[in-house]
Amino acid sequence: MSAVLLVRLKIPDLTALTALDAGRALVPEGYELTRLVREELYLFEPSPGADPAGFEPSIAKQVETSNFFVNPNKEGYRFLRSGERGPVWDPPEGSWGILARSRGDTRDAGLVERLMREHPLRGLGSIRRGRVWWLKTRSRQGDDGARVGYAALGPVVDAGHGLLVNPHSEAALRLEGATAWSRIEAFLAEPAPAVEREPSRI
Amino acid sequence: MARAAVIQIPGVNCEYESARALERAGIEAVIVRFNEPASVLSEFDAYLLPGGFAFQDRIRAGAVAAKLPAVERIAAEAERGKPVLGICNGAQVLVEAGLVPGIRPGRVELALAPNRAPRRQGYLCRWVWVRAGEGPGRGTYAASLPSGAVAPLPIAHGEGRFETADPDVLRAIESEGLALFRYVAQDGSPARGYPDDPNGAMLQAAGITNRAGNVLAFMPHPERAAVLKHVQLDLPGPWGEARRSGAESYEALEGPGPGAFLFSSLAARLGVAAAPARSRVR
Numbered sequence: 001m002s003a004v005l006l007v008r009l010k011i012p013d014l015t016a017l018t019a020l021d022a023g024r025a026l027v028p029e030g031y032e033l034t035r036l037v038r039e040e041l042y043l044f045e046p047s048p049g050a051d052p053a054g055f056e057p058s059i060a061k062q063v064e065t066s067n068f069f070v071n072p073n074k075e076g077y078r079f080l081r082s083g084e085r086g087p088v089w090d091p092p093e094g095s096w097g098i099l100a101r102s103r104g105d106t107r108d109a110g111l112v113e114r115l116m117r118e119h120p121l122r123g124l125g126s127i128r129r130g131r132v133w134w135l136k137t138r139s140r141q142g143d144d145g146a147r148v149g150y151a152a153l154g155p156v157v158d159a160g161h162g163l164l165v166n167p168h169s170e171a172a173l174r175l176e177g178a179t180a181w182s183r184i185e186a187f188l189a190e191p192a193p194a195v196e197r198e199p200s201r202i
Numbered sequence: 203m204a205r206a207a208v209i210q211i212p213g214v215n216c217e218y219e220s221a222r223a224l225e226r227a228g229i230e231a232v233i234v235r236f237n238e239p240a241s242v243l244s245e246f247d248a249y250l251l252p253g254g255f256a257f258q259d260r261i262r263a264g265a266v267a268a269k270l271p272a273v274e275r276i277a278a279e280a281e282r283g284k285p286v287l288g289i290c291n292g293a294q295v296l297v298e299a300g301l302v303p304g305i306r307p308g309r310v311e312l313a314l315a316p317n318r319a320p321r322r323q324g325y326l327c328r329w330v331w332v333r334a335g336e337g338p339g340r341g342t343y344a345a346s347l348p349s350g351a352v353a354p355l356p357i358a359h360g361e362g363r364f365e366t367a368d369p370d371v372l373r374a375i376e377s378e379g380l381a382l383f384r385y386v387a388q389d390g391s392p393a394r395g396y397p398d399d400p401n402g403a404m405l406q407a408a409g410i411t412n413r414a415g416n417v418l419a420f421m422p423h424p425e426r427a428a429v430l431k432h433v434q435l436d437l438p439g440p441w442g443e444a445r446r447s448g449a450e451s452y453e454a455l456e457g458p459g460p461g462a463f464l465f466s467s468l469a470a471r472l473g474v475a476a477a478p479a480r481s482r483v484r
Binding site: 014015018019022025026102103104110156157158159162163164166167168169170192194195 | 257258260261262265266268269273274277298299300308309310311312313314315316318321323365366367368
C-alpha cells in the first residue's frame with residue numbers, strides 16, 4: 001500500500017485544452033468529447049521494511065507547506081494516504097480515464113534525490129510517476145462512449161487513431177468505473193505490458 | 203529550380219535558418235504556414251519540418267502537429283517519392299505521424315522518448331558526432347558525406363531517444379539500414395554511452411528513414427552547422443581546426459560547415475547544380 005498524490009492545474013490547462021481540441025477531431029461520428037482533465041500522479045513507496053505510516057505524515061506536510069510538489073498559486077491536489085484511500089479508485093462522476101506511464105522504470109530517482117536533499121524523510125523508498133487523463137465522452141445512443149473514446153484518443157495507432165499515449169514509449173491503462181488500487185499499483189510497478197500490435201506483416 | 207516548403211507550425215523556431223540552409227545549397231525555400239490550404243503544398247518538390255516546439259510540445263512533442271492536414275498532405279507527397287526532412291521537432295512530428303519508418307505504412311511504430319543517460323534528465327544542448335551508414339536514404343541525405351566520415355553537429359532536445367516497443371520493427375530498422383545516421387565517438391568508433399550517445403536511442407540512432415529512403419527523421423540540427431562560422435571555436439577535430447584557422451577570413455567563415463552535406467545531398471537528389479545560391483531568406 002502506497003500513498004498517492006494527484007496534482008492538477010487550477011488555472012486553465014492549455015495542454016488539456018489543446019488535447020480536447022485535437023481529440024474532438026478524432027472521435028468518430030456519433031460520439032462527442034465534452035471534457036478532458038490532466039492530472040499528474042505520484043505514488044510514494046516505502047523503503048523495504050519501513051512502515052508507510054512513518055513517512056506519510058511528513059510527505060503530507062511537505063505537500064501542504066512547501067512548493068516542492070505543488071505550486072499553490074496554480075495547482076490543486078489530492079493526497080491520499082495508504083490507510084485512508086479505500087480499496088478502489090473511482091473516476092470523477094461521468095468520466096473515465098487513461099492512466100499513462102513510461103515503458104521504462106517509473107521510479108523517478110532524480111525527484112527522490114532532490115526531495116531528500118531539500119526535505120529529508122525517513123522510510124521513503126521511491127516515487128513512481130504516472131499521468132491521468134480524465135475524459136467525458138458520450139454517444140448519440142446515450143452510452144458513455146468510453147470504449148470508442150479510448151480507441152480514438154488513447155494509444156496512437158496511426159495519424160487518425162489515438163492521441164494521448166505513444167505506445168512505444170508509454171503504457172496505458174483504461175480506468176472505467178471503480179478500479180482497485182492494487183491494480184493501479186501493479187500497473188505502475190510491474191514491467192510495462194507488451195505493445196498491442198497486429199499479426200506481423202513485415 | 204527545385205523548390206522546398208519549410209512548414210511553419212506555431213511554436214517552431216528554426217524555420218528561417220532551415221530555409222537559409224536550403225537556399226545556400228541552391229534549393230529555393232518557401233516558408234509555408236501550417237494552415238495554408240493543403241493543396242498549396244503539392245506545388246513543391248521537397249518538404250522540411252523544422253525544429254522547435256510545435257504547439258508547445260503539448261501532450262507530447264510532435265503529437266498535435268502530426269494530426270494537421272498539412273502533414274497529411276506531406277505524407278501523400280512522400281508516398282509519391284518526394285523528399286521529406288524532419289529536423290528535431292520536425293522528426294518528432296514525422297514519427298508521431300507514422301511517416302518513419304513505415305514498416306507497416308501509416309502505422310506509428312516509433313516514439314521519440316525522453317533522453318536517457320545515467321544521472322541526467324531533461325533537455326540537452328551539445329555538439330555530437332554522427333556517421334552515415336549504408337541504407338536507402340543515403341543517396342538523398344548523405345551522398346555528399348564521404349563514406350566513413352564523421353560530422354559534428356549540434357543537438358538540442360529533451361525527447362530525442364528513438365524507441366520502439368515492437369521487436370519486428372527494430373529488426374527491420376537494423377537489417378534494412380533505416381537508422382541511416384548514428385551517434386559515434388569523435389574518432390568514428392561506436393558510441394558507448396554518454397556523452398557520445400547523448401540520449402540512449404536504440405541503435406544509437408540519430409536519424410531514421412523510411413524504407414524508400416525519401417523521408418528522414420533527424421534529431422541533430424544540421425542547419426545550425428550549415429556554415430563554418432556556426433562551429434563553436436573550441437570544438438575538437440578538423441572542423442574545429444578549420445573554424446579556428448578561418449577566424450579572420452570572411453570567405454572561410456561563410457563557407458560550408460559540417461551540416462552542409464545534408465542540404466547539398468538533398469539538392470543533388472533534386473537535380474540542383476552544385477552552385478550554392480546566396481540565401482534570399484531574411
